[in-house]
Amino acid sequence: MVPAPFRPFISLASALVCALIADAAQAQAPAAPPSWQQGRSAEQEKSSLHPFAIEVTGKSAKQLPVDKLKVPEGFKVEVWADGLPGARSMALGSKGTVFVGTRQLKDVYAVVDRGGKREVKTILKGLDSPNGVVFSRGTLYVAERHRITRYDGIEGQLDNPPQAKVVIDGLDPQQQPGHFWKFLALGPDGKLYYNVGAPGNIVMPAYFQAAISRVDPRTGIIENYALGVRNSVGFDWHPQTKQLWFTNHGRDWLGDESPNDTLHVATRKGQHFGYPYCHQGDTLDPEFGKNRDCKEFTPPTLKLGPHIAPIGMRFYAGKMFPAEYQNNIFIAMRGSWNRTVKHGYNVTRVSFDADGKAKMEPFLTGFLLDEKADPPMWGRPNDVMVMRDGSMLVSDDQNGIIYRVSYAKK
Amino acid sequence: MSFSHKGAAAIFAAALSFPPTCPAFAADDAPQKAEACLACHGSGGNSTDPAMPSLAGQPAKFISLQLFMFREGNRKDPQMTPMAANLSNAEMNELAAYFSKQKPAAPSHKTAPENAAAGRHLTEQHHCVQCHGSALLGLQHIPRLAGQQFAYLRAQLRGFRAKTRADFDGNMTSAAELLSEKDIEILADYLSGLTPLRD
Numbered sequence: 132m133v134p135a136p137f138r139p140f141i142s143l144a145s146a147l148v149c150a151l152i153a154d155a156a157q158a159q160a161p162a163a164p165p166s167w168q169q170g171r172s173a174e175q176e177k178s179s180l181h182p183f184a185i186e187v188t189g190k191s192a193k194q195l196p197v198d199k200l201k202v203p204e205g206f207k208v209e210v211w212a213d214g215l216p217g218a219r220s221m222a223l224g225s226k227g228t229v230f231v232g233t234r235q236l237k238d239v240y241a242v243v244d245r246g247g248k249r250e251v252k253t254i255l256k257g258l259d260s261p262n263g264v265v266f267s268r269g270t271l272y273v274a275e276r277h278r279i280t281r282y283d284g285i286e287g288q289l290d291n292p293p294q295a296k297v298v299i300d301g302l303d304p305q306q307q308p309g310h311f312w313k314f315l316a317l318g319p320d321g322k323l324y325y326n327v328g329a330p331g332n333i334v335m336p337a338y339f340q341a342a343i344s345r346v347d348p349r350t351g352i353i354e355n356y357a358l359g360v361r362n363s364v365g366f367d368w369h370p371q372t373k374q375l376w377f378t379n380h381g382r383d384w385l386g387d388e389s390p391n392d393t394l395h396v397a398t399r400k401g402q403h404f405g406y407p408y409c410h411q412g413d414t415l416d417p418e419f420g421k422n423r424d425c426k427e428f429t430p431p432t433l434k435l436g437p438h439i440a441p442i443g444m445r446f447y448a449g450k451m452f453p454a455e456y457q458n459n460i461f462i463a464m465r466g467s468w469n470r471t472v473k474h475g476y477n478v479t480r481v482s483f484d485a486d487g488k489a490k491m492e493p494f495l496t497g498f499l500l501d502e503k504a505d506p507p508m509w510g511r512p513n514d515v516m517v518m519r520d521g522s523m524l525v526s527d528d529q530n531g532i533i534y535r536v537s538y539a540k541k
Numbered sequence: 542m543s544f545s546h547k548g549a550a551a552i553f554a555a556a557l558s559f560p561p562t563c564p565a566f567a568a569d570d571a572p573q574k575a576e577a578c579l580a581c582h583g584s585g586g587n588s589t590d591p592a593m594p595s596l597a598g599q600p601a602k603f604i605s606l607q608l609f610m611f612r613e614g615n616r617k618d619p620q621m622t623p624m625a626a627n628l629s630n631a632e633m634n635e636l637a638a639y640f641s642k643q644k645p646a647a648p649s650h651k652t653a654p655e656n657a658a659a660g661r662h663l664t665e666q667h668h669c670v671q672c673h674g675s676a677l678l679g680l681q682h683i684p685r686l687a688g689q690q691f692a693y694l695r696a697q698l699r700g701f702r703a704k705t706r707a708d709f710d711g712n713m714t715s716a717a718e719l720l721s722e723k724d725i726e727i728l729a730d731y732l733s734g735l736t737p738l739r740d
Contacts, residue, residue: 164715165711165712165715168712177668177671178671179672183681184602184606184681184682184709187605188605188606188609188633214630216630
């Protein structure tokens, strides 16, 4: 083998948090390339494909072509709030406050609607990749890189938030270089579900990695729930079956068309969804798939498209959209980088026919400007959340904006 | 000194701490917020001090990201840290927009003849051109290197190699680790003599 080749001089977004926290800590360790480069072939060392950096200082909606956004007839999309740099996962408070987590910043925001005008407050600062947020019974739960915390009674004291109480700590014992940000959701069983992604693009995970796990906030007991999940940063439970559905990101550097990112359902605890051995339910990994069979693993419900980057997903059980949208899934597709022709950058609707077969179609589009340009887009949907009136919010972490999609009967 | 004041007060206070190597500049048509920057970064963001980086024609996103990193404390510099400490996001975006629109001046640095081909070879061998672009003008959050000041470039490459210059995602640290001191000299000499023009 030739000596380690030089790495491209790219400074990129996918691991900003590493830089935010690690500049002093890495004083002696040999410099590892960014984890998104892991798994490239020697030829791919020359690739100019790279993740896109977010606007860490945010962008005002006034500077952006928001008039390009399109929704199906009868629907309307508008800017709901801006000034939330890096806005990702959203949670709804009991008094209507929208809590918003970030991955590449250290902040959690609260958006308060005051008579049709939204006020954005930065309520928590200095956290470590606080991507996951959940609100339940007066408590805000936040999933950071290494821990899950609770803030009791926070909605009544947004200007003077309570101290964090630790639900569980030690979730990142290896300071893993990739996929360390966590989505957080509250299951119908009262347990908090979170992901620990694979530590690199294509590597053998430890037993607690490449998994969706759950912790009982009353006891702190942790269990792996779904295994072989490379990185899921969006999940929800079916309103009727109460089964866990989740999006998953496939590996990179296997070409433009392979493998697909996927949508899954976990029908019970302990199923294995394939990583790192089998991708998209039917494609063995060139390295880890040797002597394995995709039949060993639970296949996806739907292939979503290669490198399309599904993030947040929610079932629609609101009262505003037409009846055919009931129990559909909305998925925020953050959009591809590891692909020469870019796609995604939309909110996709997944509906089901009488036989339960899933079908997908773009629902909110217009973020993608030029599929071959660098960058190809002006905004990136990251999470979706249904409000109490049945409208849907969509976060855009590229610019730090939240949009609202509503429907008006003709 | 204390930087508890907000906005312009902090900029003014910080400006007083400039070393004597930074002359005061007439402010051209720069927005008021940019005036404090011009003292060191030069008129229109074209530095004349080999140790001070030019901002003219740098991608806006690169400038706002660096200001953000100075404010948040992961990139540290005795002069820039206090300058950025009290800038709001909107102010950073305004400064980034202004400097990104300024025309880069022709470089005053002359590359040593023996380093022209060797420098180009290093930018290809080390994949600089893949992200900074073949003309090394930068894009998005990646800076323009062509025509940047010599001593500044050399200091940044040394800093990345020594892991004292904060890195956005580890890429420059891993790249610079493989550079020899001689490579750094050649690269800085080559890059700082390039005319910042599109191919």
